Amino acid sequence: MARILLETKNLTVKFGGVTALNEVSLQVNEGEIAALIGPNGAGKTTVFNIVTGYYKPNSGEINLDGESIIGLRPSIIARSGLARTFQNIRLFGDMTTLENVTTAADGLNKSGLIGSLFGSPRSRRDEKQSADKASELLKFIGLSHCAHQVSKNLSYGDQRRLEIARALALDPKVLLLDEPAAGFNPREKVELGELIKKIRDSGKSVLLIEHDMSLVMKVSDRVTVLDFGKKIAEGKPSEIQSNQRVIDAYLGVDEDAS
Amino acid sequence: MDFSILFSEFADLTLNGVVVGAIYALVSLGYTLVYGVLRLINFAHSEIFMMGTMTCVFVTSILGFTGYEDPLPIWHFFLVFTLIVISAAIVSGGAAVILEIVAYRRLRVIGASRLSSLISAIGASFFLSEVFRLLTGNKNLDFPRMINKEPIFQFSSAYVTQDKILVLVGAVVIFFILNRVINHTKLGLGIRAVSQDERTSVLMGVNVNRVISYTFLIGGILAGSGSAFYMVFYETTRFNVGFLIGISAFTAAVLGGIGNVRGALLGSFVLGLFQQYTAAVLGYNWRDVITFAVLVLVLLIKPTGLLGEALQKARM
Amino acid sequence: MATKKRFNLRDAFGDKWEKSNRIQRVVFRVIVIALFYALPFLNNPIIDTPETSFRSILFYPLIMFSLMAVGLNVVVGKSGILDLGYVAFFAIGAYTQAMLGLKTSLTFWEILPLAMGFAMFAGLILGLPALRLRGDYLAIITLGFGEIVRIIAVNTSAIGGAGGLTGIPGPVLFGYEFTVVDIRPYYWLTLTILLLIIWGVLRLTHRKPGRAWEAIREDEDVAEFMGVSTLKYKLWAFIIGGAVGGAAGAVFASQIGSIQPDMFSLNLSIMILACVVFGGMGNIWGVIFGAVLLGYIPEKLRFLSDTRIIFFGLLMVVMMNIRPNGLVPRKKREKIGDKL
Numbered sequence: 001m002a003r004i005l006l007e008t009k010n011l012t013v014k015f016g017g018v019t020a021l022n023e024v025s026l027q028v029n030e031g032e033i034a035a036l037i038g039p040n041g042a043g044k045t046t047v048f049n050i051v052t053g054y055y056k057p058n059s060g061e062i063n064l065d066g067e068s069i070i071g072l073r074p075s076i077i078a079r080s081g082l083a084r085t086f087q088n089i090r091l092f093g094d095m096t097t098l099e100n101v102t103t104a105a106d107g108l109n110k111s112g113l114i115g116s117l118f119g120s121p122r123s124r125r126d127e128k129q130s131a132d133k134a135s136e137l138l139k140f141i142g143l144s145h146c147a148h149q150v151s152k153n154l155s156y157g158d159q160r161r162l163e164i165a166r167a168l169a170l171d172p173k174v175l176l177l178d179e180p181a182a183g184f185n186p187r188e189k190v191e192l193g194e195l196i197k198k199i200r201d202s203g204k205s206v207l208l209i210e211h212d213m214s215l216v217m218k219v220s221d222r223v224t225v226l227d228f229g230k231k232i233a234e235g236k237p238s239e240i241q242s243n244q245r246v247i248d249a250y251l252g253v254d255e256d257a258s
Numbered sequence: 259m260d261f262s263i264l265f266s267e268f269a270d271l272t273l274n275g276v277v278v279g280a281i282y283a284l285v286s287l288g289y290t291l292v293y294g295v296l297r298l299i300n301f302a303h304s305e306i307f308m309m310g311t312m313t314c315v316f317v318t319s320i321l322g323f324t325g326y327e328d329p330l331p332i333w334h335f336f337l338v339f340t341l342i343v344i345s346a347a348i349v350s351g352g353a354a355v356i357l358e359i360v361a362y363r364r365l366r367v368i369g370a371s372r373l374s375s376l377i378s379a380i381g382a383s384f385f386l387s388e389v390f391r392l393l394t395g396n397k398n399l400d401f402p403r404m405i406n407k408e409p410i411f412q413f414s415s416a417y418v419t420q421d422k423i424l425v426l427v428g429a430v431v432i433f434f435i436l437n438r439v440i441n442h443t444k445l446g447l448g449i450r451a452v453s454q455d456e457r458t459s460v461l462m463g464v465n466v467n468r469v470i471s472y473t474f475l476i477g478g479i480l481a482g483s484g485s486a487f488y489m490v491f492y493e494t495t496r497f498n499v500g501f502l503i504g505i506s507a508f509t510a511a512v513l514g515g516i517g518n519v520r521g522a523l524l525g526s527f528v529l530g531l532f533q534q535y536t537a538a539v540l541g542y543n544w545r546d547v548i549t550f551a552v553l554v555l556v557l558l559i560k561p562t563g564l565l566g567e568a569l570q571k572a573r574m
Numbered sequence: 575m576a577t578k579k580r581f582n583l584r585d586a587f588g589d590k591w592e593k594s595n596r597i598q599r600v601v602f603r604v605i606v607i608a609l610f611y612a613l614p615f616l617n618n619p620i621i622d623t624p625e626t627s628f629r630s631i632l633f634y635p636l637i638m639f640s641l642m643a644v645g646l647n648v649v650v651g652k653s654g655i656l657d658l659g660y661v662a663f664f665a666i667g668a669y670t671q672a673m674l675g676l677k678t679s680l681t682f683w684e685i686l687p688l689a690m691g692f693a694m695f696a697g698l699i700l701g702l703p704a705l706r707l708r709g710d711y712l713a714i715i716t717l718g719f720g721e722i723v724r725i726i727a728v729n730t731s732a733i734g735g736a737g738g739l740t741g742i743p744g745p746v747l748f749g750y751e752f753t754v755v756d757i758r759p760y761y762w763l764t765l766t767i768l769l770l771i772i773w774g775v776l777r778l779t780h781r782k783p784g785r786a787w788e789a790i791r792e793d794e795d796v797a798e799f800m801g802v803s804t805l806k807y808k809l810w811a812f813i814i815g816g817a818v819g820g821a822a823g824a825v826f827a828s829q830i831g832s833i834q835p836d837m838f839s840l841n842l843s844i845m846i847l848a849c850v851v852f853g854g855m856g857n858i859w860g861v862i863f864g865a866v867l868l869g870y871i872p873e874k875l876r877f878l879s880d881t882r883i884i885f886f887g888l889l890m891v892v893m894m895n896i897r898p899n900g901l902v903p904r905k906k907r908e909k910i911g912d913k914l
Contacts, residue, residue: 052799054795054799073798073803073805074798074799075798075799075800075801075802075803075804076803078798078799078800078801079801083799083800083801084799086796090793090796092788092789092792092793092796092797093792094788094792095785095788095789095792099785099788102785103785103786103788103789103797103800103802104800104801106782106785106786106801106802107800107801107802108801109782111782113778113783113807113810116777116778116781116782116783117774117777117778117783119777123781123782126782127781127782130782166800167800169800170800170801298710299710299711299713299714360891361891361895364895365894365895370894370898371654371898372709372710373650373654373656373709374894374898375894376656376709376710376713377656377847377851377890377893377894378890378891378894378895380658380844380847380887380890381848381886381887381888381889381890381891381892381893381894382887382891383887384844384883384884384886384887384890385883385884385887385888385891386887388881388883388884388887389884391883392880392881392884501840505718508714512711543725543729544725544729546721546725547722547725547726550718550719550721550722553714553715553718554703554704554715554718557707557711557715558703558706558707561707561711
């Protein structure tokens with residue numbers, strides 16, 4: 001029985017008068033690639049925002065590897081194994097590719113400011129560790145060639161991949177990808193799919209928000225569908241594809257699903 | 259700490275608090291309206307107010323008042339006062355529009371960081387106040403007394419005088435007009451739309467640049483009007499008058515809920531009263547410290563203010 | 575165009591720097607530092623300033639502004655936190671030196687760490703609540719803080735009230751007493767402090783704290799998502815800024831001998847901010863350059879002196895619109911790297 005790494009139970013989130021999420025329960029198991037789909041405005045990114053601690057839910061549970069993470073600050077949640085990318089690319093634009101990843105890698109080091117100032121052995125070790133880990137991640141994802149380029153000057157595809165590399169630097173148990181394929185051409189989408197599988201194979205689970213159905217079908221083990229803040233279906237990709245409720249919710253986005 | 263004055267003068271303090279609150283309200287509406295459309299604090303708004311006060315002094319000196327005349331007959335006074343209010347409103351309104359174009363527009367259009375806009379705002383604020391420091395030679399400028407300030411009647415400890423009535427009535431009139439503009443005109447609709455959701459407003463055909471210019475204009479007109487009432491009541495100004503009034507007006511806006519028009523009104527009156535009462539107990543020296551303390555406390559405890567919307571977190 | 579030329583100079587310098595070896599770099603640094611220590615001996619009519627001696631200018635405003643600009647830079651330039659009340663730390667340092675110097679038998683050297691400590695503590699107290707707020711509100715609160723410190727100083731007779739404090743003693747080093755007459759030891763003292771601070775800040779910048787600050791500056795929310803404890807690092811920035819301001823204040827008070835509250839006004843906060851903005855947000859050399867320029871020019875061109883603030887205000891508006899990163903932008907990493 002696979003371990004549940006991330007789960008929400010009856011998560012309800014209201015913003016003013018709008019109920020963004022209504023009793024949403026979902027889970028991501030160890031070693032799986034899960035997808036979260038639904039029409040625009042269904043609440044998918046809200047799930048990410050809540051689960052990573054940016055907003056507090058009105059009610060419900062959120063557990064990361066069995067422990068509740070409600071009320072924890074986002075940086076603590078990030079360091080506990082939950083990292084994300086963003087729908088609109090949000091890199092540290094004026095920092096280089098390598099620096100972007102190193103900054104995230106720093107998060108797992110415990111050395112503090114005083115240590116850095118006086119060059120304590122631990123801080124020196126941590127610096128090397130962050131640097132090495134960042135280099136390796138760039139190699140893993142194929143960005144070593146532009147390690148010292150200022151990240152805002154990278155190509156769109158490289159920027160998206162950098163965001164992923166940066167999130168990976170936190171050694172997440174679950175990696176949250178928010179529309180990673182947006183703006184990609186078919187070939188890039190195939191490469192992305194391979195990358196996601198490679199990430200899963202390296203021992204991390206992935207929760208993916210995506211609109212591209214072919215990518216979702218090819219890559220995911222399980223799909224959860226949201227509509228108007230409620231979960232309306234859940235299951236294997238093939239099951240979801242033929243689910244009438246899902247088709248109705250999308251009203252014609254169906255053309256992608258071949 | 260002496261509470262005796264608070265009790266014995268309660269009615270007078272309350273009346274003064276309401277009058278001062280009305281003046282604050284006219285200034286704080288400028289902060290809150292601009293914040294609503296730009297999500298930015300217009301630091302230089304205090305100097306817009308100051309320029310209004312300077313205009314008042316200028317107009318009275320052109321009209322030949324020396325400050326040694328007898329109070330004018332009522333109808334004469336109204337004529338002169340109306341002229342002063344309109345002049346101050348025009349100058350402040352115009353200055354506000356120019357300010358937006360010079361200090362804020364480019365940064366907004368290129369999507370510069372918040373920090374840049376803030377720094378530009380501060381630079382503008384200091385530039386303006388220093389220009390006027392040089393123009394006025396660092397002196398206090400006095401406003402001639404044109405109205406009879408003898409108490410008309412006394413209510414408990416409160417001395418009801420003509421200038422106080424003028425401020426209150428004038429402020430009410432202006433709020434009424436503002437309400438019509440905000441809620442019953444196309445411009446007001448535009449302002450409300452941009453305040454709620456700028457991107458959608460653009461998609462719905464709202465000319466955001468124009469709306470923002472008009473918002474600054476309205477804020478400036480309000481501040482200018484407020485400056486005229488201020489001058490009648492306090493009868494003096496100097497180059498840095500904007501700073502303290504600005505802090506109070508801004509605190510009032512935050513207290514009521516920044517971005518919320520009714521909040522600005524409520525906050526202004528509450529703050530005006532609060533200042534009077536605490537000054538009675540602690541002395542006027544500490545008034546500004548108290549005002550800052552109120553600001554800090556509101557921001558820490560209830561940042562939404564008494565009536566306000568949440569200080570929006572960025573959309574992720 | 576002036577800015578393009580400067581850019582090329584820096585690139586040329588950067589290339590040369592990369593080609594040099596370790597010994598060459600050390601020698602270079604030693605020579606430059608020695609030159610700065612030698613500055614008070616410079617006696618050239620071209621650089622002399624009309625009303626006060628060049629030596630006096632060297633101390634205040636040049637090196638004082640430089641020190642404070644470096645401190646404020648950590649807060650505003652590196653971390654993106656707009657602090658409008660920096661003068662408060664300066665004041666706290668100055669008043670600590672004044673009060674402890676006058677009322678106790680502690681020496682300057684004992685008071686200095688205390689002055690820094692109080693300022694750091696003030697930074698912590700202010701920062702803990704304030705740094706949770708968004709930029710605009712934080713700015714206003716820091717502004718308020720600066721003003722409150724001044725108002726308290728004016729209204730508290732125990733620390734001198736509006737009249738201030740006089741007769742503040744100066745440092746004594748190995749039996750040598752710093753006097754009001756000779757400003758050079760104060761200059762050298764401040765220069766030494768500045769060099770130490772620069773060393774510290776550079777070390778932090780090139781390591782984890784520097785990256786954390788920059789991430790916070792770029793996109794605070796995302797930094798938090800990427801595991802950076804934003805509150806902790808913002809607090810540190812504040813505290814460091816406070817320490818530097820406090821040190822500057824202590825030295826200032828001991829040199830000038832008598833202080834009044836109106837020396838610690840909002841104007842000074844704005845001037846230091848202008849140095850940071852003008853010189854190059856986040857770039858330590860840039861802000862020193864900015865401080866020297868903005869300190870020197872109003873002294874050299876006396877007619878500008880009274881209009882100093884107008885100049886600074888206008889400068890801030892213009893800089894933000896034209897060159898928001900300052901004259902000397904944060905280093906282009908491909909060129910110089912972090913080797914200086």
